[in-house]
Amino acid sequence: MSDYITRFAPSPTGRLHLGHAVSAFNVWAAAAEAGGKVYLRIEDIDQTRCKIEFEAGILEDLAWMGLSWDGPVRRQSEHFSEYSAVLDTLRARGLIYRCFRTRREIASSLPAGADPDETGFVSRPLSPTEEAARLAHNAAFAWRLSLAAARAALGDAWRALHYTEETPIGLRRVPADPSRFGDVVLARKDTPASYHLACCHDDALQGITHVVRGEDLRAVTAIHALLQTLMGWPQPVYRFHPLLLGPDGKKLSKRNADKSLAAWRAEGMTPEDIRAMTAPA
Template sequence: MPGPSQRCFRFAPSPNGFLHLGHAYSALLNFRLARECGGRFLLRIEDIDTGRARPEFEAAIHEDLAWLGLAWETPVRRQSEHFDDYARALARLDDMGLLYACDCKRSDIAHFAAAHDGWPRDPDGAPLYSGTCRDKPRRPAGEVLRQGGVALRLDMEKAVALAGQGLTWQEFNLGAVAADPAQWGDVVLARKDTPASYHIAVVVDDAIQGVTDVVRGRDLFNATSLHRLLQRLLELPEPGYRHHDLVLDEDGEKLSKSRASTTLRALRADGVSASDVRRRLGSFS
């Protein structure tokens, strides 16, 4: 068992594609930081979206990380095996009166935003939800999720009020950062086909696994505001955060599976060695 003050890091990819250099950088950084402080390094498989997760991609994650020279604790936590943990967290938020059912389609929300000039958008660029379903009669979360086409949204105004003042997180090299979860609006926390969103699953997983240091890409910096809100509402531990720079392609865009960025497997097939990758990413040779 880890000591009470032992730090814990994790790399948590989704098995919906092969890993690329951006994944390699994040994994190597987490592994190095854990090793430097005598801490733990975990691999977590974030396969909550069972419709996109594939066993061949999960197997490739293990293979690619081992090729890079990384080792991690076992057993590996797979989100698809822990839906009950997320259901309990959602039920707790529901008991607080913070969740409501929403049957609006994404196209409805997009059309509403288009019809209202200057309608606000969240940090990812999606239009904020207008609140059409917010005042409808409430139904238990479990009942809502059994009905297809219906989502569970967080009543952000109520959630922020309940969480109280002074919501911050500790960011590496920055210190205390003021959290602003309201910028995300009434986010979806669950659907029937995806019984927990990334946001609810990640805070529950980090708490259960004892993660003390969340080291991930800068593209998730703003999401930390929402994660800190959920942690406070659910009375979960607060980890420290370090959002690293992203690995960019020749066009200055971040590497991604959707852009078909060159994968580690492709590099390996072209004769690139793990040492070459580590040197290319810097400070890992």
């Protein structure tokens, strides 16, 4: 057994579909090639959308596809205090601030169709008096990572931000610039951690050495490189796999009601059929 450790980390907000199968097959194939391990992580931070029945469905689908994992399942909802501790550290260092502008308010100030999460949005911390007044009225807020404060804290290391990508011809160093995302949300008043914070924390805690993810997550890897550098967390090697696209050219997703693996199974499809359907063209 090598020191190669990767993970499969679905969110239980619905049943797995063919896009998940593509990711799972890539994760397990990479681990098998390296003689390594695969951990299963359930990313159930969103307690409104995540359901225990969907988690049960994930386990059922993976078992049906013949994919087993190493060690116990890690459920992020069982570790909220750990993420809060990270926020406390960042707050003590002056790297995060409360932002009271809603996503809708931000979107309304942007050109039509612009994504509030990819327009470099930055705000400013309110004065202690203004912030106290908002909190006294139970206003909603998000904890945002200040790019300006992060840049100042890192100094010359900011220009050296990067991640390492595993390619068919070897490893390459990729410059990481999180500026396009602005002051990213790391938590909200009623949500103890964002995907970015929980993902990076758990990768470090679990000793993940390699992350196998879809091309749609390539850009946000710059955010993860920044968090890892700020927190002194080890950085995994990243491998990106192509996405499975639908007839409309868009990636498959639960949000778009793409056909679930359970539905394919009910129609008599086998795991071998699913592998064939998700194999690269």
